[in-house]
Amino acid sequence: MEFADILTILVDGVVYASWLFIVALGLTLIFGVLQILNLAHGSLYAVGAYAAASFTMLVPYFGLPPAFSLLAMLIAALAVALVLAPILERGLLRLFYGRDEVLILLVTYAVFLVLEDVTKLVWGVQPYYVFEPRNLFGNVEIGQLFYVGYDLMLIVLAAICGLAVWLGLNKTTTGKVVLAVIHNPDVSACMGVRVNWIYLLAFFVGVFLAALAGAYTAPLISVQPGISVNVIILSFAVVIIGGLGSIPGAAIGALVVGIARAAAVYEFPEAEIFIIYLVMAIVLVFRPEGLFQRTQARKI
Amino acid sequence: MHASTKRTCLAGLIAVILLVLAGFVFQHWQTWILFTATKAIGYGLVALGIITLMRGGLVSFGQGLVYCTGAYASGLMATRLGVTDAPVLLVVGMLASALLALIVSPLIARYRGIFFAMLTVALSMVLYGVLVKMNAIGGSDGFTLPEPTFLGWQPSVDYADLALYLLAAVVAVVASTATRLYYDSMAGLVALAVRENELRVEYLGSSVFKVTVRHFTIAGALGGLGGTLNGMALGHIDPLFSFWTTSGEFVFIAVLAGYISVSAVFLSAMILELVRSFSNLYFPETWQLILGGFLIVVIVFLPGGIGSFWERVKEGRAARAQAEQEEGAGS
Numbered sequence: 001m002e003f004a005d006i007l008t009i010l011v012d013g014v015v016y017a018s019w020l021f022i023v024a025l026g027l028t029l030i031f032g033v034l035q036i037l038n039l040a041h042g043s044l045y046a047v048g049a050y051a052a053a054s055f056t057m058l059v060p061y062f063g064l065p066p067a068f069s070l071l072a073m074l075i076a077a078l079a080v081a082l083v084l085a086p087i088l089e090r091g092l093l094r095l096f097y098g099r100d101e102v103l104i105l106l107v108t109y110a111v112f113l114v115l116e117d118v119t120k121l122v123w124g125v126q127p128y129y130v131f132e133p134r135n136l137f138g139n140v141e142i143g144q145l146f147y148v149g150y151d152l153m154l155i156v157l158a159a160i161c162g163l164a165v166w167l168g169l170n171k172t173t174t175g176k177v178v179l180a181v182i183h184n185p186d187v188s189a190c191m192g193v194r195v196n197w198i199y200l201l202a203f204f205v206g207v208f209l210a211a212l213a214g215a216y217t218a219p220l221i222s223v224q225p226g227i228s229v230n231v232i233i234l235s236f237a238v239v240i241i242g243g244l245g246s247i248p249g250a251a252i253g254a255l256v257v258g259i260a261r262a263a264a265v266y267e268f269p270e271a272e273i274f275i276i277y278l279v280m281a282i283v284l285v286f287r288p289e290g291l292f293q294r295t296q297a298r299k300i
Numbered sequence: 301m302h303a304s305t306k307r308t309c310l311a312g313l314i315a316v317i318l319l320v321l322a323g324f325v326f327q328h329w330q331t332w333i334l335f336t337a338t339k340a341i342g343y344g345l346v347a348l349g350i351i352t353l354m355r356g357g358l359v360s361f362g363q364g365l366v367y368c369t370g371a372y373a374s375g376l377m378a379t380r381l382g383v384t385d386a387p388v389l390l391v392v393g394m395l396a397s398a399l400l401a402l403i404v405s406p407l408i409a410r411y412r413g414i415f416f417a418m419l420t421v422a423l424s425m426v427l428y429g430v431l432v433k434m435n436a437i438g439g440s441d442g443f444t445l446p447e448p449t450f451l452g453w454q455p456s457v458d459y460a461d462l463a464l465y466l467l468a469a470v471v472a473v474v475a476s477t478a479t480r481l482y483y484d485s486m487a488g489l490v491a492l493a494v495r496e497n498e499l500r501v502e503y504l505g506s507s508v509f510k511v512t513v514r515h516f517t518i519a520g521a522l523g524g525l526g527g528t529l530n531g532m533a534l535g536h537i538d539p540l541f542s543f544w545t546t547s548g549e550f551v552f553i554a555v556l557a558g559y560i561s562v563s564a565v566f567l568s569a570m571i572l573e574l575v576r577s578f579s580n581l582y583f584p585e586t587w588q589l590i591l592g593g594f595l596i597v598v599i600v601f602l603p604g605g606i607g608s609f610w611e612r613v614k615e616g617r618a619a620r621a622q623a624e625q626e627e628g629a630g631s
Contacts, residue, residue, distance in 0.1 A: 037414050039548075095600065101413055102359040106555055107599055109548045113592030121586065233425060233544060240418050274429025277422040284419055288410055 004144060009262045011142060015151045017258025018158035019217045023231060024238040024250040025165060026209030032182055032245035033202035035101065036093060039108040042232030043115035044084065044207050048214025049223045050119055051076035053128035056218075060132075069133045073215040081208035089203040094196075112228070120225055127224035134219040150219060157216060158254075161209060166247055178202060182245075237280045243290030252291055256283075304484055312477035315563070319469035327462045334465040335533065336573050341468040342530035343553055344569035345475055349519030349526075350554035351565060352479060355488070356515050357495035358412070362420030363523050363550045365427055366397035368542035370524025371531035373397070375445050376437065386448040386467055386532060393528030394521045401520020402513070409512040424542045431539035442538025445531055468529055475522060476562040482518070483562070491515065556598055558605020568606050 027041045038044075055076040056069040088111060096104050137149025169175040180188045181198045189195045221227065238257050242249025257276050264275040271278075283291065326333045346367050353360055373396030374389040383389065408419050432440045447460065455463040482488045491511055493501045498508045531537045540546060549572065556568035575594055579587035604612075 037418075092596070099603070102417065102551075103555065103599060103603070105359075105361070105414070105417065106548075106551060107596060109552070110592040110595035110599070113588040113595070117586045117589035117592075121589075229545065233421070236418060237422070240415070240422075244414070271429075271433075274426045274433075277426045277429065280422050281419070281426070284411075284415070284422075285407065288415065 005266065007142065008145060009259065009266055011147060012265070013259030013262035014155055014255065015147075015258075016261060017254040018155045019213045020234060020238055020258055021158045021251055021254035022161050022209050022213035022216075023235040024242070024254055025161060025247065026206035026213075027235050028239045028242070028245055028247065028250045029165065029202055029209070030206035031239070033178060034089075034093070034097075034199055036104050036108065037101070037236075037244070038206070039105060039232060040088075040111035040115055041108075041206075041210050041235060042228035042230070043112050043119070044080070044210035045214040045231045046119055046223075046228035047084065047115065048077050048080050048211025049218040049221070049227065050123045050128065050214075051080050051211065052215035052218040053130050053223050054123070055079075056130050056132060066132055067136060069130075070136070073133070073218070074212070077208055077211040077215045080211035081204055084211075085204040085207040086200065088207070089200050093203070094199075112232070116225070116228065119228075125225055127222040128218075129222055130218040132219070154216060157212075161212070162247065162251060165205070165209075169247075174201070234276065237276050240290055241280050241283045243287075243292035246290070246292035249290055249292030305481060308477060308480050308484070312473050312480075315476075316470060316473045319473065320466060323462055323465050323469065327459075331461060334461040336577060337570065338461070338465045338468045338533045339530055340569040340573040341472045341566060342526040342533060343550065343572065344472065344566040345526035345529065346523045346550045347553035347557065347565045347569060348476060348479055348562060349522035350550055351557065351559045351562070352483075352491075352518050352522070353515050354554060354559040355483065355495060356491040356511055357498075358416050358512065358515070359551060359554070360420040360516075360519065360547075361417040361551055362422070362424035362544070362547050363519065364542040364544065364547040365420065365424035366401055366520040366523030367527040367530075367546065367550070368424070368427055368431070368537075368539070369400050370394065370397040370527030371537045371541050372431070372437070372527075373524070374528040375443065375531050375537050378445050378448075379443060384446050384449045385452070386450050386464065389448065389532065390467075390471060390525055390528050393524040393531075395524070397524025397527065398517050398521035401523075402517045405513040405516040405520075406509075408516070409509050421544050421547065424547055425544060428539050428542040431542065438538070440539055442536060442540075444536050447535075448532045464529075464533060468533075471525060471529065472566060475525065476566070479518070479522075480562045487511075487514070552595055556595075556602075556605055560605070564606040 023041065023045055026044075027038060030036055030038050030041075052073040055072040059066065059069045059072050092111065093104070093107065096107055134148060134150045137153055139146040140149050140152055141147075167175075169178060177188070177193055178198055178201070180191070181193060181195055185195050188198075234257060238253035239250055240253070241256055242251070242253030256279060260275050260279050261272065264271045268275075323334060326337075346363050349366070350360055350363055370393030374393035377383050377392050378389060383392075404423060408416060408423075411419055431437070437443060447454070448464065450463050450467065453463075483491075490501065490506050493504075493506075494508050494511050501508055501511075527541060531541075553565065553569045553572055556571070557564040572591075575591060576587060579590040583590060
């Protein structure tokens with residue numbers, strides 16, 4: 001393998017890893033705080049992508065310069081989170097706290113089914129193409145190859161999201177309260193923390209991150225039914241590899257999955273789909289709780 | 301023979317007779333029900349495997365793995381080797397899936413809860429990924445199966461659905477009677493203890509690992525039966541048999557049924573199939589929406605599943621009887 005090939009695989013892998021990391025970050029945050037593995041997370045990604053497709057169409061309609069579509073995508077993600085997070089968390093998931101975790105998994109599966117059809121009802125089945133924003137950053141030369149600047153911008157966005165969540169959790173008062181709730185919701189409640197609000201906040205940020213990843217990857221893909229199904233399985237692999245509830249774990253997991261996939265696409269295209277699960281299975285064999293998870297004591 | 305064993309076998313016998321009679325009734329009245337029921341039995345068998353796991357405190361979200369393995373093993377047997385005898389194919393599918401489950405179970409028996417569920421999903425998606433790329437056996441399109449025969453007898457087109465339904469009914473009753481007998485045996489009851497507290501079971505000298513391996517293998521065999529049966533009913537198999545959304549439906553059926561009753565599994569599979577058929581017919585655009593809504597309603601109002609319904613009725617009757625007795629003693 002030439003050096004140029006390795007470079008290509010690395011750049012492609014990291015670009016892929018960047019948006020995957022944003023999705024997985026939301027998934028891992030929701031799991032860390034609410035102890036819910038959200039099967040509908042991929043649908044939230046899809047809704048974000050659709051919303052971005054609709055919102056960016058408004059930019060030329062109002063006669064604004066194309067750069068505003070970046071802002072439009074951000075607003076789209078925010079709008080999705082503002083609408084869906086309260087409905088799902090307060091309206092539905094709240095009813096199942098403290099119940100069997102597999103039961104909650106099934107509830108989120110039901111939400112996935114519902115959202116699949118709701119997106120079809122709202123946006124129809126024809127694909128949307130949001131190619132405008134992808135031209136905003138021009139092309140960048142790395143080695144001998146040119147890369148679309150927008151793709152590299154995604155890496156920056158992922159870094160910002162990761163840093164923001166990490167700083168928010170560890171350096172702000174609210175973040176410390178969230179950590180306290182993760183550690184023990186009952187004691188936190190006794191100390192005067194409104195645990196319900198913390199749950200809603202964490203779920204809101206999680207939904208926002210999924211929708212954000214959907215919104216900013218919309219220019220890379222054709223937005224159509226079925227994108228949610230693959231995203232959820234990929235982001236699951238990421239958080240399982242990294243360890244559920246761990247931010248650095250999500251980053252490493254995303255890089256592993258992204259680069260493994262890119263390498264597979266270049267070297268063995270037949271293996272593209274299953275190499276990711278193979279990596280996940282191998283990691284789990286050696287690190288049963290994922291790379292970054294501390295093993296928990298068994299209860300007697 | 302133990303009294304409860306006798307009762308279980310008798311219940312099985314009555315169930316076979318009723319199902320066979322129902323088959324002949326529907327043959328002349330509403331033939332489409334036979335096809336739906338056969339499919340529901342296929343789903344129900346897989347869900348019966350999940351329930352077996354649930355009794356040991358585990359839920360597999362990747363039973364598509366064994367479902368698909370059974371369907372492909374028997375399907376390849378039929379298309380490549382020309383074996384079209386349905387009972388033989390069922391045995392082949394069952395053994396292939398049980399073998400696969402036995403091989404992977406030592407690996408996954410170390411996991412619990414979400415990790416167990418996700419690792420099973422991962423395995424089923426590996427199979428999906430492999431099958432999609434294997435163009436020699438149809439790739440993502442899958443392949444069509446020949447019409448099954450029954451011990452050398454080839455039913456005419458009018459009776460094909462009935463024949464398959466009758467076979468399915470017998471398989472369903474035999475499988476559920478056998479699992480019921482297993483649940484009530486000493487080995488099967490240990491599973492309930494594992495569900496409550498693994499460490500104590502280990503201290504008492506039973507192996508949780510062995511229980512898990514045994515259950516996963518049983519679930520594999522049942523999954524293989526279900527996959528083969530549905531392959532024959534649909535006449536076509538494709539890699540989607542192993543996709544995670546298919547596995548999600550199995551978990552749905554199992555949770556809807558609850559882990560207490562074995563017959564509730566087939567009832568809830570039938571309910572799912574009917575809801576699916578009707579919403580497919582009347583709301584073709586939004587059947588997933590309806591299915592999801594139905595699922596949420598069931599989980600909210602019947603958290604223990606349909607099987608717990610009987611238990612609740614029984615408990616209610618016992619409580620009322622006790623209240624009456626106390627009243628009588630008081631006066």
